[in-house]
Amino acid sequence: MKNVTPNHTPYLEMKGITKRFPGVLALDNIDFSVELGKVIALVGENGAGKSTLMKILSGILTKDQGEILIEGKQVEIDGPLTARNLGISIIYQELMDITNMNIAENIFIGREKRKGLFADKKEMHEQAKELLTRVALDIDPQTKVAKLSTAQRQMIEVAKALSVDAKVIIMDEPTSSLTETETEVLFQIIDRLKKENVAIVFISHRMNEITRISDEVAVMRDGQMVGRLNKDEIDEQRIISMMVGREINDIFAKEEAEISDIALEVKNLNTDFLKDISFHVRKGEVLGFAGLVGAGRSEVMRAVFGIDKKESGEIFIHGKKVEIRNTVDALNHGIGFVPENRKEQGLVLGMSVRSNASLAALNKISKLNFIDKKKEVELADKYIKDFQIRTPSREQLVQNLSGGNQQKVVISKWMATKPDILILDEPTRGVDVGAKKEIHLLMSQLAKQGVAVIMISSELPEVIGMSDRIVVMHEGRIKGEITRDNASQESIMRTALS
Amino acid sequence: MSEKTNGQSILDITRNRVLKSSSFNIFLVLLLMCIAMYIVSEPFRSIDNVLAIARNFSSYATTGVGVSLVIISGGIDLSLGSVFGLAGVISCMGMVNFGLPVFPSILLGLAAGALFGLFNGVLVVKAKLPPFIATLGTLSIARSLCYILTEGYPVTGVDTRFLFLGQGYIAGIPTPIWIMAIVAVIFAIFLNQTVTGRRIYALGGNEEATRISGISVNKIKVLTYTLCSLLAAFAGIITASRLGIGQPTAGQGFEMDAIAAVIIGGASLDGGEGTVTGTILGAAIMGVLRNALVLLSIKSHWQSLIIGFVIIIAVTADQLKKSRGK
């Protein structure tokens, strides 16, 4: 394999790409290339520049320097339309769907099937249906996207990418909000695409996925390309050390903590989707929630945290029955909640890292309603340091941070409230291995300090690696509970589908 | 789910569509108002009165359809009241001052309107002004032009054939109502069935996503502002024809009524939502309400109070129904 590359022109080549944002050199003279019929994984820490590179390729951002060649010929990509006409299709890291429109319309937006001036709704409906089958979604294409769960929306994005006759498909962390099952579906799709001689750029922070499907791995660090591994060189530890410049072992940094009294107990919770949910979590315990897409795990936590209405059900905190009517009650009862969708639910994108980090804990750093700016700055700096948030300053607007760094800001926000019970919905979504380990470490430490931790994760190894106990959900119900000793991918799947 | 659809009878589908349609609640509100008026006021029942109501609200409705486009796309247009006035003035001046025949005069008024819309659009997409400010600016400018062109005097002495547009009847129904109906049908089809129409919704729903789909967001924006001003101009010309004069002050404050009709009709100022049907119903509610105030001889001091409450109650009812539906 190795000897093929040098003396033949790759299908698509990026040479000397440089991109600067105010205060950040996001890409520094990057060379990158893709081959038809192969999957190349692009890896790197949060903020390394992966998305930026791909956005340049897909015409969303313009490069400052460098050139792009297709089959050796230079091309000018000046917009998304040009990129698409050149056969480049992209699934963005952040959901780019239009929630007030239906699935079929989302899939074909910008490339509508037409009959003259008119939209050929029937044709689009038919084709959308086919595409949905390909991504294993059994939903009416007429459904509004707003009604779908995050994972379903992500799969719609996949379907959208497939609907283009693309030569190159870029997937920027497509699996971050998918559970194993859909990830499996996606991999099958990728295999098929490979056979159809499509080139695929695959970005992910999940090492097992990378080792599984990539033919090559390109590693970025701090805006530079630090190396490229061929199929036979791909090895988890090797990739990680190239990414972060050091070894990282034992990502699931689970430590033993003393598990004591029940901190939070939920009894017979019902909503219009959830049926009879009961569970508890103890101080010092990490309780995992596993389930397939749309199992309703997020909904449980939203109801507990007072975001969604409960039809019935009781909540006990430290043995006392409490009413949580809204998020203020939840916060006052010492609950913290890292939501699953950072852009929509986690962050005020137009505000600085500092303001976001302190938002939930303002009461703690204020006197007579006046914010103690010094304390606020200390708070922000502490988390920027602790979580190694890559930002030019604490005053940077979070909308300018890379996805993973944004996630770290959300977690900072909740750490700052010093919660007794911390709910984390997909806490490591889009977070690089280094930071992931930090977050896991943090969970362990919190548990040790007596915090009750609830973690929803769609990454089964993470659930298994981190939880003391795992609640398995399916279609709005709790299907069972698995102890740490019995936890395995098979046991979880079995429980879910029982 | 879509398989199920095939099994259902056409009747079921229609019923479902109507019930689920976002305009249904607001239709109920209108119906309720009409029933109440039917019971308490005898003059309300006459066909003449119904036609008069429809003719009166047709100018809000016609303009409202244009505003819907802008609002659905996530913008707003405050200039339309002035454009409404300006178009009326210019059309009349076409006949009176420039000696043009009726039809070219109407075209002249429409062109002036479209030009203003284009200007709004360009300010929004090129100068990147917030639509509120851009159209507030043109609101002032267009109104000033009305005064400058006419020196403040109403333009009188128009060709009597021009009056057909506002005062005429076709098959016993006033022309403005026909025009409103035609505009409504055309734009309902435009919004729902054409590619451009759907893109307007997409733009209002998520501008960023729409842009990166390779759609020229700017073109769509310019189009919506142009169409909005065009329809406002059309309504202004019809009103000028109805009154038989081109008034430089016509349409002052009109924008608020037209926007209100659109929002009562279920559109959201955040964009992405709204229908032509809703807008027409919203305008109709305002029309029936105004008529009711006159028919019931409500004291003028109390009229605004009632208008305020009815607006609030109508939209609250709509909201409650909607949120229950969710």
Next chain:
Amino acid sequence: MSEKTNGQSILDITRNRVLKSSSFNIFLVLLLMCIAMYIVSEPFRSIDNVLAIARNFSSYATTGVGVSLVIISGGIDLSLGSVFGLAGVISCMGMVNFGLPVFPSILLGLAAGALFGLFNGVLVVKAKLPPFIATLGTLSIARSLCYILTEGYPVTGVDTRFLFLGQGYIAGIPTPIWIMAIVAVIFAIFLNQTVTGRRIYALGGNEEATRISGISVNKIKVLTYTLCSLLAAFAGIITASRLGIGQPTAGQGFEMDAIAAVIIGGASLDGGEGTVTGTILGAAIMGVLRNALVLLSIKSHWQSLIIGFVIIIAVTADQLKKSRGK
């Protein structure tokens, strides 16, 4: 990189802060206008004229500060013109009809304003009405109350001590200017230094994320509407005092001017953006402009045209600078 900041001199930081401050561009626009007027118009230069301008725009500015709160939080308030009028009427009636002393009468007017704000807030958070509709409703209702309470007649014969608020001077500077300044300082501190102020920005930036941060979004909304109406009422009372009468028609169309000032000052109707300084500057621009039109003997018919263009150019300049900064 955050370490670098520590190395910079205080001077650098301050300079940077001023230059980067979102209000700086709009300040430049104002400055330019003033310089131009200073050169061409002799009467513009008198202290009296400057004070008159400031007193005239102080009512827009004072109200504008309130509207900023609402707009930053992502809402809008159209009712403020009516609340402005109603508060003036009620304060005057307090003295004239109910025989209250001056201070309680002022409180009465303020209370009426606050109550309307509360009502707006409740309509928005409880009935879940779009702010545009809720406040359009209360716009009508408050205006109607003005007419009903006064039977349409201005309220005259107020206590002469009341006139101090609008006509008095403190240290040679008109009272309304002092009030504007105090309101501005208080609310600038409120928005920038307090927890609640920060939450208002957060709410406007992302309502969902703010709610999930354990913040009572509803309380903040109600608060912003209440404060907005309170300040509009205050401005209305000051204006009543300046004119010495409570006019039931006062403040008609006032909302658009106040909102325009806020948006010229750099706030965005999408929420999350805006400053008190910007609002004051925005109001000042409008004030200087209106004064300039009179001083330069601009023909009435042309005035709106010039206002429209200046608004557009001012904000365009601001936008261009901003986007170049990015």
Next chain:
Amino acid sequence: SGPGTEKPGPAEPTPTPATEPQPEEPSGEDKDITIAVIPQQLGNVVFLPAKEGAEDAGKELGINVEWQAPVRADATLQVEIIEGLIERKVDGIAISCAHPDALKDTLARAVEAGIAVSTFDADSPESGRIFYCGTENYEAGVLCGEHMVELFKDHDKDVIRVAQLEGIPGAFDITARMQGFADAIKGTNIEVVYTGPCDDDVDKAVIVVEDYTRANGDEIDAWFMAGGWPYVVGPDALPELRKWREADPENRKVVTMDVFPSSKAHFDLNLIDVAVGQSFYNMGKLSVENLYKHITGQPVDGEEKEGFPGLFISTGAQIVTPENYQTEIADE
């Protein structure tokens, strides 16, 4: 001098003309004199003849006449304009006041600053202005009421029901007219049964009049238009009102304020019984002429009235009826 004021009109401002324009140019051509005329609102058609009158007078006298109209009918906007004029030290201001009390203090300041101030159409008696030129709105309303009584004096119906059209509710001038009307019909069998507001908008006026007439035409005997909005348009635009009137011209009467050129067409069809016009042209013309006289030190034409501060220049009321309209209304 007028009783009841500390600052008698003619006495105070004399120093100004003495110090400024008078020494150089005793009378006649004086390009340096500027008189600003301020109506209540830019968009109100009734003020257009006043503008013409003022400008004609300006041309004849060879002085500058400046029309400064606020965009909305709002006392604060008028105040702002006057303040600017004070800074400019214009020589004269003629204003139709949005409200007498609201403008009192600002006008007084203008007087203090040596500006010759007069009012027209709507007065502010306590402002220290030199004279008021026009027909009181209240008086005009009384005239309308008296004509209404006259029109129905031979009718034997128990109650005569009148519908009334107003502008922006609470607007001072219109309210005064309606009050005058109400006072004039007090004690008769005439009764106002309805008042519809049109917000000074011609379109709304037409809609209100038409809707009400269609619905309740049989219930009413007369219309009183407190402002002439409906007669800005042609008769064709008011089919219901026309039908109503033509069905029984003997027993259905219309009295309206304001006379416009466009009113003629309505008289042609015998649709109006009495139109009371306030000669705005004369108001504009006489205001400017007399301000000029005052500024140049000549005596102002005008009468003193008991209890009326300053001088009163009557422009009279123009009473237009089907008998005299041919001569009273100039062709358009």
